[in-house]
Structure formats: C-alpha cells, structure tokens
Amino acid sequence: MNILGISGSLRQASFNTALLHAAQEVAPAGMNILIHRLHELPLFDQDVEEQGDPAPVTAFKEAIDNADGLLIACPEYNGGITGVLKNAVDWASRIGKARQTAVLTGKMVCIVGASPGITGTVRAQDALRLVLRRAGARTEPQGDVLVFQAHTKIIEGRLADERSREALGRHLQGFADRLSAEAKSY
Numbered sequence: 001m002n003i004l005g006i007s008g009s010l011r012q013a014s015f016n017t018a019l020l021h022a023a024q025e026v027a028p029a030g031m032n033i034l035i036h037r038l039h040e041l042p043l044f045d046q047d048v049e050e051q052g053d054p055a056p057v058t059a060f061k062e063a064i065d066n067a068d069g070l071l072i073a074c075p076e077y078n079g080g081i082t083g084v085l086k087n088a089v090d091w092a093s094r095i096g097k098a099r100q101t102a103v104l105t106g107k108m109v110c111i112v113g114a115s116p117g118i119t120g121t122v123r124a125q126d127a128l129r130l131v132l133r134r135a136g137a138r139t140e141p142q143g144d145v146l147v148f149q150a151h152t153k154i155i156e157g158r159l160a161d162e163r164s165r166e167a168l169g170r171h172l173q174g175f176a177d178r179l180s181a182e183a184k185s186y
Helices: 015-026 046-050 055-066 083-092 122-134 162-185
Strands: 002-007 032-036 069-073 108-114
Touching: 002 015, 002 055, 015 032, 015 069, 015 108, 015 162, 032 055, 055 083, 069 162, 083 122, 108 122, 108 162
Parallel strands: 002 032, 002 069, 069 108
Antiparallel strands: none
16 A cells, blocks of 8 residues: 655654654554655746646656555644645645646545644644635545644654654545445445
C-alpha cells in the first residue's frame, strides 16, 4: 500500500513534516509512506496551466495518481489551511491537458495535524476536508489526530510523545483497513 505524504508547511523545522516522518515510523505493516515536498509548486495560475502543467505540477500529479491514498499533515494558520496546501489542492483538482479527470477525484485522503496551540489543527482540518470534498477527494471519516502543544511533543524533529505516536499508529491502521476493504470490494 503506497501512501503519499504531504505536509502543508514549507518550514524546515515543521511540526507537520515531523508528524509525517513519525507516520513513516509507526505505519502498519505493508504501508509505505513517501513524502512529497511542495516547495517547487508554483502558485496556481490558469494562464500557466493553459500552456501545460509546469514540471513540478506534473510530478506532483503523477505522485498522487500513483498513490493508493494520501496522508496530509495539515498545519493551522489563522484558523485555516495554509496557502501552500490550498495551492497544492488547487493544482491537483485541475484536469489539465493530458487527463480525463483530476488526480484528486475519488482519491482517499487521511488528515493529521500538529500545532503549538491547545486545539491542535481542528479548524484547519475541517476547512481542508471541505476543500478536498469540493475537489472530488474522499476524506477518511475516522477521528482526528490533533497533536496540540506540538512544541512540547516534537523534540528535535521527532514526535517523542508516546500517546501521540500510539494515536497516529491507530489512525493509520484505520486508514489502511479502510483502503484494504475498499480494494477488496472492486
């Protein structure tokens, strides 16, 4: 099972990128999480799109297309999703010249998030679910993974809090179970 991990933060010491690395460590057997960085994606511009997707956009869309599901680590900025993450969803929601459907159409997405705040990323995760559903993706309905006060739980780039690691592992197992059940039904 190949899962594409996407962090909604570009920050080098991002809590959410650290959460993706922790997900790689606690993923259930058979789940491979490949992290795709968003640093090279240009801002969405329909004029650019009409000329053909730039190479970083093509690579991003291919990575999504080749994944069995997506794992998005969603930061919360000002009560919502980051511009970086919204931009990525905007590109992935577009059909482009070489496709029949957008790569997000029907794709199963699991959302997690880490924040220094006391509510984690609950508002951003809700906003991201809304945007993803509008883009045609299916968001996993299982409970949230909200790593709150992340600055006390992610130490030197590693999720050190055992309760958070266990919750993340359970969340990923639920996602794997859902993807497996769906694959069997086809």
